[in-house]
Amino acid sequence: MNEGDPMEVRLMRVDSRLLHGQVATNWAKVLKVDRILVVSDQVAHDNIRKTLIKQASPPGIKVHVIPLMKMLRIYFDPRFNDFKALILVENPRDAQTLVENGVQVKLVNVGALSFNSSRQMVTDSISVDQKDVEAFTWLHDQGVKLDIRKVSGDPSKDLWKVLTEKGLVKREPNNIHA
Template sequence: MVNMEIRLMRIDSRLLHGQVATNWAKVLKVDRILVVSDQVARDNIRKTLIRQASPPGIKVHVIPLMKMLRIYFDPRFNSFKALILVENPRDAQILVQNGTHVDLVNIGALSFNSSRKMVTDTISVDQTDVDAFTWLHDQGIKLDIRKVSGDTSKDLWKVLTEKGLVEQPSRKVD
């Protein structure tokens, strides 16, 4: 079965911003950027700001999680070459659990607050994030830390292990 081509799934609490718009979209040669967020889909101001950040020639859609799953499996959208942006690891997990296929998830930035632990200069996590990353890792999905495509890839799983937030288990094979 053929589905839409997801060229990259990226977790970034900032969603669509200059680096994503100019670098990733160009390098990946996408024709769609799908911002997948239940919260943003209900927020007209944020939707407007995100659409204004879209690079020329690339359509940007802000959609809730369940709509993303519907269009992923809808043959009318199989021609999409998409960059998927989600705000948090849990949303990425939900998409993958429900059949969205990716081999790699890129992590840009996860904002800090007092309930979160900094693991890199741009990524902070709480237990919900760690649980979602653990699930993704156990599915064999590579967790790639890079701000832009030209940066050296760092393995988030290795970082989480070094910080003592996860143990280094062997990957589950289902």
């Protein structure tokens, strides 16, 4: 990579569980990453969760738990250009913030989003609220493919299509990527 290229993000994944066995063993190996960047303001300030996440890291792969704004700083810092990274975020709004601020991804993988009474189930492992739908809509409008897969070998499902079929998308997208 040359001096002007930011770090290589091999995958951005939205998963409310963040780093767990499936991510650690499957995605990291398939993607041949050398860093897993868990990007979460909440977890970065929670030493117990941070320790548990680091313990889940696969052998030979460094795991860093960092706040959102620090991720944006290191993404553009030439000292980190050689990273081959898997970025994990807890929710689609954090993915949107990263992309809005220049993190380059063509695809966002969605693993699981936990259910609660304010959220609507859209698949067996993904539930959304209105803010999630707005973030996914924004990402879709930027040309980012929204991929549903738990592990890399699963068949890819299009989250945008699922959201549209469930009637959660209230308008036509602003671009030609529909």
